[in-house]
Amino acid sequence: MIRIKAGVPRRTRPRTYSRPPAHPCxxxxxxxxxxxxxxxxxxxxxxxxxxxxxxxxxxxxxxxxxxxxxxxxxxxxxxxxxxxxxxxxxxxxxxxxxxQSALLRPLPARIDGLDVAAAQLSADRGAAIGGDLYEAVGTEYGVRVVMGDARGHGLAAMGTAAAVLGSFREAVYDEPDLGDVLRRLDRALARHLRERPPDGAAAEEFVTVLLLEIRPDGEVRALNCGHPWPYVLRDKDIEPLARADPLPPLGLFPLPPQLPAVHCRHLLQGEALFLHTDGAEDARDARGRFFPLPEVLADAIREQPLSPEAVLRRIITELLRHTDGVPSDDVALLMLHNGSSPPGPRDADISGSAARARQATTAPQPTTYP
Missing domain, CATH: 1.20.58 (Methane Monooxygenase Hydroxylase; Chain G, domain 1)
Known part of the structure; x- marks a missing residue:
């Protein structure tokens, strides 16, 4: 099952109401x-x-x-x-x-000056999501993004993805340093594995994780644990965001004492970041040939002005054509496009320790509903 999310502004979504419970009789x-x-x-x-x-x-x-x-x-x-x-x-x-919607929530169409779009493709029929995970959140430290891939695919990997995503959504607001966010994710994964019934699969469980931080001035920092590096889309050219060797995936080895974030580059106006899981590059056709993601991505960005939704739709269409509609692994795609001004500081949508500090000095903001 395919889900392409172009993002919907949360303040403009209609309020939904649940159906009243049926009468006992x-x-x-x-x-x-x-x-x-x-x-x-x-x-x-x-x-x-x-x-x-x-x-x-x-x-x-x-x-x-x-x-x-x-x-x-x-x-x-x-x-x-x-x-x-x-x-x-x-x-x-x-x-x-x-x-499944609670696990991978629809992303807003715009986060602090960045146009956002996401797409996912599950290898299990009838499942909207699987072991791939992603999230993009605007914080006072900048726009923070996670892209990950749990071992396995389909419904069996959803529990691991949920543990990592839940920890990320809490840690990004509280931890000023990106390395501390990664340590929170590592501890959450360890707790999840300890609480699982003892079996041989739990001992081999791991998650590849990519953490990005796009600061208000456009600087991009990253921590990579066994995940494919994203691509930078600039004009009609594409190039990897970084070429540094990643850390091992979470769950296999303890994290090193020092976790300095990699200073990648500045995301300039008109540029975009394309994040993906390995299911996109490892997809094969009937002859065993890998999906040519860089070539297809280069063709998709030739149309100007650049539209994240159109690019992701093109990638998914070509991927399904390459695999005859039967991908062997889950696929998740996420695109962040700096279409106007550089990301600015957030003023209203904060939580965690920063929100508690601001509540002590400012009046409460009105409640908004999705």
Whole structure:
């Protein structure tokens, strides 16, 4: 299943309301109705067989009529079961969709001067997300971004992705240093693995993580733990953001005592960052050839003005064509485009220790709803 999120401004989204709970008396009534129809069909078939004189005859015409009656009864039962299963399937999909949307929340269309778009492709049919994770948050330290890939794919890796994402969403507001954010993610992953049932897979669990910090002046800093480096899109050229050797993925080895962030470059006006997981570059076609991500990306940015949504849609389309619609791994894409002015300091959307410090000196802000 594919989800392309162009981002929606949170202040302009309509307020949604949940459906009121059903009346307690309706639940037993629904159960009676659910069992009543099959019972009626069965009673009709038994009554016909025992009470109807035509059912007792052995002639060809009587057998044809009896067969037609039982065929109608069987068809009614099959349709009733099918309707019930479809209703339960729709309900399960609604619940799964709500849980998956809570894990990978829709990103805003713009964060501190940066145009944002994200796309994801799950290797499991019926799942909107898998083990790939991403998030972009504006803080007083700048726009902080995480892109990660948990071991495995599909629904089995969602728990690990949820543990890392939850820790990131808390740490980015509280930790001034990007290295401390990474340590918080490492501790959250360790707790998640300790709480899992003991098995052999937990001992080999790991997550590749890329942390970016785009400061108000446009400076980009990064910490990379086994993740592919993003691409910088400049005019019609692409180049890796950095070429430094990454750290090992989280979960395999302890982090080193010192975690200095890599000073990459400044994100100038008109430039963009393209983040991806290894599922995009490692996708193969029927002949075993890898997906040519740099070439496709270079073709996608030739159209000007640059649109993050159009670029991601082009990449996903070409990726599905390359794999015949059956990718073997999850894919996550994230694009940050400096389309106007450099990122500016945030004033209202802060939390954590910075928010608590500001609440001591300023009046409370009005509550906004997504």
């Amino acid at each position: 309706r639940r037993p009534l629904r159960r009676v109705l659910a069992l009543g129809l099959p019972t009626a069909w069965g009673a009709t078939a038994i009554t016909y067989k025992l009470a109807c004189p035509l059912a007792q005859q052995d002639g060809l015409g009587a057998r044809i009529v009896t067969g037609a009656v039982f065929f109608a009864v069987g068809t009614g039962l099959v349709l009733h079961v099918r309707r019930s299963l479809l209703r339960e399937l729709r309900q399960a999909r609604r619940v799964a969709g709500a849980a």
